[in-house]
Amino acid sequence: MRLGGRLAGAIDVLADIENRKRPVADALKDWGLAHRFAGSGDRAAIGNIVYDALRMRLSHAWLMDDDSPAALAYAVIIRQWHMTPEALQSDFTDDRFAPPALTEANVTALASRNLDDAPLHVQGDIPDWIQPSFEANFGEEWLVEAKALAARPSLDLRANTLKASRDKVVKALERSGAKASHLARNGIRIAAGEGASRLPNVTAELSFQKGWFEVQDEGSQIVADLVQPGEHDQVLDYCAGGGGKTLAMAAAMHNKGQIHAYDADRKRLAPIIERLRRAGTRNVQVHDDPRQLEALKDKLDAVLVDAPCTGTGTWRRRPDTKWRLTPRNLEERISQQQEALSEAAAFVKPGGALVYVTCSILPEENDRQAARFCENNPDFTVASVADGWERLFGKDSPRPRMRDGGGVTLTPASTDTDGFFFCRMQRKS
């Protein structure tokens, strides 16, 4: 397929997502099934246009004075893939699969509008109602943070040191452009490509089947590292889900001590079994019934609550969720977080730690939750993360946003990772 056919395909997918309120992955998959002649390169290029359009939906629509799927898709090629409207039109003249040309109104708007004149939330490509939360969290830097959340993310992997060193994994994935990450100790990064370029399917590699590495954002690796579980510790991962953090902690503990992995949702927990097997993990017990945890009350050195959240820190990877999020969703997540925190706290032994993590960058879900928890549970106080950060990642490493309150926020703009919040609350001895 030439660019015209790919652009037309992306317009169909964007229309499907909008009309039927469908997840991006489902809409892309259906398009692929209905167009079996399209090769993997075509499908990847269409996916790139769709994801790029959703990441910068507001600013694209403002500059085109049009939020139709066609206007958004054209804006991607012109603004993000750096082709001029003239070059595009000449490329499309003999392409019968190309979409209808840009409208006169689009061309005029694009030539005359300047994004500096747009409302600030449009410049930052975030929903208007969430701007005050960004301002509260990042002060004058909020627009920089918002813009960084609209960029394409890299593909991040974690070397599973139970089976292979980071060097060994980097070598195995050399032809994919894999390099050691700057921050995470076992992190490996494959840079985001530009335009139609696609990321490699690393899970098809033999080295993945052998358990040498996991796909995990560097931010997620860093927060798991910051838990700093000792080799003889008893740890509970209370919201273990598919086990991303459990696996990272199990390797950091050198397969020693004990991790209990629990999740209230059995379906989310299910994939952990196969992942633990592939990783060669021997220090994890999986629990899908809260009654199995009864005997652990007041006994554990560290309890991790990787809480359900709005996922605002992962907007680069899941840009459709940016536009679906509502104030009501945020309220729901806040109350689920409070519930999970108060349930999990019961397992922390005197002198132990309750670790609170989200993949959100909103203060309502982060510092404010930690502060509220400590206010209601005077047995717990927030501990500083600064020393641990230096010890783990070095003095000169990029710094997350640290607050006086003790929690740290990782962001694409500060640490070049997904957005994550980490806070350690120590229980009195």
Ligand SMILES: C[S@@+](CC[C@H](N)C(=O)[O-])C[C@H]1O[C@@H](n2cnc3c(N)ncnc32)[C@H](O)[C@@H]1O
């Ligand atoms: C952010 S996800 C966890 C991701 C996982 N830790 C990882 O690293 O792959 C949050 C999880 O919390 C679980 N959850 C929500 N409320 C819970 C509760 N009260 N008790 C236990 N798990 C809960 C959800 O089912 C969901 O799987």
